[in-house]
Amino acid sequence: MLLPLCILLVTLVTAAGFVVRRWWFPPPINEYASWFDSYFNLNLAVTGVVFVLVQLALAWSIARFRNRPARHTEGNNRLEWIWTVSTLVVFVSAAAAGERLWSAFQLTASPTGALVIGVSGKQFAWNFRYTGADGKFGRTKVSLINDASGNPFGLDDSDEASKDDITSSQLHVPAGRPIELRMTSHDVLHNFFVRELRIKQDLVPGMEIPLRFRADKPGTYEIACSELCGLGHHQMRSALVVVTAEEFESWLRGKASER
Ligand SMILES: [Cu+2]
Structure with missing residues (x-):
């Protein structure tokens, strides 16, 4: 009787944890994250009930x-049909429900007025780039990338549009405004992960990957690299700082005057 009791105990402790x-x-700090949570809870409830019953x-x-004593058995076709079809129905319904969430997040273009911010990931740091007053990202050159001189993107100041670009090691955004990140990696795969936004996106060398979100609740949240990218991976973190629109403008002005 020890084995069945152990199974019951493990099941009880696991279910209690959830x-x-x-x-x-x-x-969560926005609508999407709350939507994600309700979908997650639905999946957890369905799989949780099945887990306990099994x-x-x-x-x-x-x-x-x-x-x-062990007996030879031919199986039961009816039962096999029931559990195969029920599993199919559960999986297809879950995928269909998740599709709406996925496409609303991944396939919907940014509304006008979205703030576009460049993101670069590299072993083992995050950098963010804002367009400055002209609203345009200036030219960059790989040969000009120099962390020591404060040019992690390799901004080429011979281009007028580059001169007012602002770089930061933290991601500051105004609360409630749509944000579009354009992310790239300088070396290997990295992953942009903010728990409170419930978003996670790979950064791939040679690709510019957009990531859209809106953060509604002011505060400071951790940005963690979520793709094992080398020995210093655990140190590759930054902060998402969500502030009011006024605070954001004054932060931007302060950064511009440092240039
Ligand atoms: Cu990493």
């Missing part, structure tokens, strides 16, 4: 049949 939620996601059936079968 019900009590002592260690859980930080609160473990109970397993414990019961072991307790009931453990002392009987």
Whole structure:
């Protein structure tokens, strides 16, 4: 009887972990993150119920049949049809429900007035670039990239549009405004991950990948690299600083005057 009891205990402790939620996601800071949470909870409820039922059936079968000699059986086609079709229905419905969330996030263009920010990931730092007053990103050159002189993007000042570009090691954004990040990597794969936004996106060398979001709640949130990118991967972190529109403008002016 020890094995069925152990199975029941493990099932109970596992299920309790998800019900009590002592260690859980930080609160969401926008509508998309709340939508993601409700979809996640729905998936968790469905898979959770199936998990508990399967473990109970397993414990019961072991307790009931453990002392009987093994018998040859031909299986049960009806039962196999039932569980195969039910699994298919659950998976296809979950994928269809997730599709709406995925396309709203990944396939919807930014509204006009979105703030475009360049993002570069490299071993083992994040850098962010703002267009400055002209609203245009200036030319960059790989040969001009120099962290020591404060030019992580390799801005080429012989181009007028580059002269007012602003770079920062932290991502500052105004609350409530649509943001479009244009992300690239200078070396290997990295991943932009902010828990409170519930978003995660790879940065790929040679590609410029857009990532759209809006952060509604002012505060400072961790940006963590979520793709194992080398020995210093654990140090590759920055901060998403969400402030009011006025605070953002004054931060931008301060950065521009440092140039
Ligand atoms: Cu990394």
